[in-house]
Amino acid sequence: MSAILSAEKITRSFGGLLALSDVSLEVGEGELVGLIGPNGAGKTTFFNVLTGLTRPDAGQVRLCGQDITGLRPDRIAALGLARTFQNIRLFGNMSLLDNVLVAGQVHARCGLMAGLVGLPSGRREERTARTRAIELLSLVGLADHALAPAGSLSYGDRRRLEIARALALGPKVLLLDEPAAGMNPAEKQGLAEFILGIKKAFGLAVLLIEHHVPLVMGICDRVAVLDFGQLLAVGRPEDIRKDRAVISAYLGGTA
Amino acid sequence: MDVFFSSYGFLLAMVVQQALLGLSVYYPLLAGQLSLASIGFYSLGGYVAAIMGTHPALAALRESLGFWMFPLEWLCALVLSIILGLAVGLPVLRLRGIYLALATIAFAQVVNVTVLNMPIAGGAVGIFAIPQAFDSRLAYLFFFGPLLVLALAVAFRLERIGPGRVILSIREDELAAAAMGVPTTYYKVLPFVWGCALAGVTGAMSAPFLNTWNARQGTFDASVACLAYVLIGGARSPWGPVFGAALLVSLPEVLRPLRDSRMILNGVVLVLACVYLPRGIVGAFSSLSRRMRGVKEAAS
Ligand SMILES: Nc1ncnc2c1ncn2[C@@H]1O[C@H](COP(=O)(O)OP(=O)(O)OP(=O)(O)O)[C@@H](O)[C@H]1O
Numbered sequence A: 001m002s003a004i005l006s007a008e009k010i011t012r013s014f015g016g017l018l019a020l021s022d023v024s025l026e027v028g029e030g031e032l033v034g035l036i037g038p039n040g041a042g043k044t045t046f047f048n049v050l051t052g053l054t055r056p057d058a059g060q061v062r063l064c065g066q067d068i069t070g071l072r073p074d075r076i077a078a079l080g081l082a083r084t085f086q087n088i089r090l091f092g093n094m095s096l097l098d099n100v101l102v103a104g105q106v107h108a109r110c111g112l113m114a115g116l117v118g119l120p121s122g123r124r125e126e127r128t129a130r131t132r133a134i135e136l137l138s139l140v141g142l143a144d145h146a147l148a149p150a151g152s153l154s155y156g157d158r159r160r161l162e163i164a165r166a167l168a169l170g171p172k173v174l175l176l177d178e179p180a181a182g183m184n185p186a187e188k189q190g191l192a193e194f195i196l197g198i199k200k201a202f203g204l205a206v207l208l209i210e211h212h213v214p215l216v217m218g219i220c221d222r223v224a225v226l227d228f229g230q231l232l233a234v235g236r237p238e239d240i241r242k243d244r245a246v247i248s249a250y251l252g253g254t255a
Numbered sequence B: 001m002d003v004f005f006s007s008y009g010f011l012l013a014m015v016v017q018q019a020l021l022g023l024s025v026y027y028p029l030l031a032g033q034l035s036l037a038s039i040g041f042y043s044l045g046g047y048v049a050a051i052m053g054t055h056p057a058l059a060a061l062r063e064s065l066g067f068w069m070f071p072l073e074w075l076c077a078l079v080l081s082i083i084l085g086l087a088v089g090l091p092v093l094r095l096r097g098i099y100l101a102l103a104t105i106a107f108a109q110v111v112n113v114t115v116l117n118m119p120i121a122g123g124a125v126g127i128f129a130i131p132q133a134f135d136s137r138l139a140y141l142f143f144f145g146p147l148l149v150l151a152l153a154v155a156f157r158l159e160r161i162g163p164g165r166v167i168l169s170i171r172e173d174e175l176a177a178a179a180m181g182v183p184t185t186y187y188k189v190l191p192f193v194w195g196c197a198l199a200g201v202t203g204a205m206s207a208p209f210l211n212t213w214n215a216r217q218g219t220f221d222a223s224v225a226c227l228a229y230v231l232i233g234g235a236r237s238p239w240g241p242v243f244g245a246a247l248l249v250s251l252p253e254v255l256r257p258l259r260d261s262r263m264i265l266n267g268v269v270l271v272l273a274c275v276y277l278p279r280g281i282v283g284a285f286s287s288l289s290r291r292m293r294g295v296k297e298a299a300s
């Protein structure tokens, strides 16, 4: 298996708190990896380190073999690492379409001047970008509201829009931070199928943070377990279920 | 009509001139950046034009260029504003937060102290008898008018193209924008420097318009006035700073017959506007018209 995204010995502390300690994890091409762990385990911090929003104290992140540790977040995003946020961060006063178009702008080749004076090349590019954005909105079932402000959406729809926006980057790897939070079981099931669908359609590798263990075990190729900043175990779902350390720390004997 | 233009011509040109300064604050606000540098660049641009227009060493150049001397002054002010705008903006706009506001207040002060101590800028007295471009003040609309049209056109165009959307996304959520591939520093510096350039050129056009130029052009009060145009008029539409400037510049004049009580009334209008129109005059009108359209659609 060739790793498309690999984190090596990532360490990060906040004051005296060790949020991540020597965490190493690889995600292979087209692989869906689940990341589980109790509240405060360091899952979101791990995403922040991968995407350049937080600098690691030590360790290295590689995307397609390239060292991306310490690069600016926008450079990392442009290289193909996209994410959603646990506490949804949309551009609330902008339309759904504009939200997706902002991320799509990384593919723009025409400069500011071409746009300002309305050169044909700029207008053509704008048209293609819009078509693509509408396609992505249809994919998540929101094309009918394309011109509504993102802030007017329901909670579940916001999560879907965030995924559409992340996909507009044309990423190689997609990081989803609790995309099913606040959804009912039926919606969760729908989301699980949706994630499998986009993974296949876009040839994506996906790293998924999710508290709902059955969902993670059901769709992931591999599962990683974090606890107090330590990586307890990584492996196939059936092995994780049997792992003693995991059971005592997290699954609480329910498995 | 003649009477109207002779008494209000100055006011009209003044409104357009101040609207340009309002727009120079509006642009960086598109990316959520509060800049109080406009008046510093306005002051600098004015000094460039005043010195180029009066300095004895340039007499021969003025002789040969004639009217073209004015565009040359604008060009020099433009280049200087862009260079200094980058020098102020680049270091502080790497950071998130209100550092730009602080740095730009400091910048305007530095400009003021510097020109007061530069012999070429005429010290406290300033520079006077700056050659006029036109016979009437109203004619200065030939200077300010096209610049305002350009500034508005760019602002409206930005709302419809990729780079403009990217700038707005920074105002909405800078961190999320960065995670979506937006080079945030670049797209914060861009509208800031464009605002600086606008203020600088407006200053260069204003030196002949006002005839004299001194450090009073660059006071802190004037900075706050530029910001007030945007706050009162509205920061969500390019028309906002234009209407804000029109109101704030003309109100004291319109109320002149009321003598002493006019300043009180002026203040009352501003306070009411702030309290009841939090999105500015233009914002209030556009939400009103949206509501009316909604009522019409519901009725049909
Ligand atoms: N910017 C920060 N400053 C200080 N402490 C932080 C910061 N970010 C995270 N932490 C701390 O690091 C620890 C890990 O937080 P993190 O958000 O990564 O957990 P998580 O696994 O995502 O939890 P949850 O399931 O609640 O989302 C927590 O104790 C948190 O308080």
Ligand SMILES: [Mg+2]
Pocket: A043, A044, A045, A086
């Ligand atoms: Mg989290």
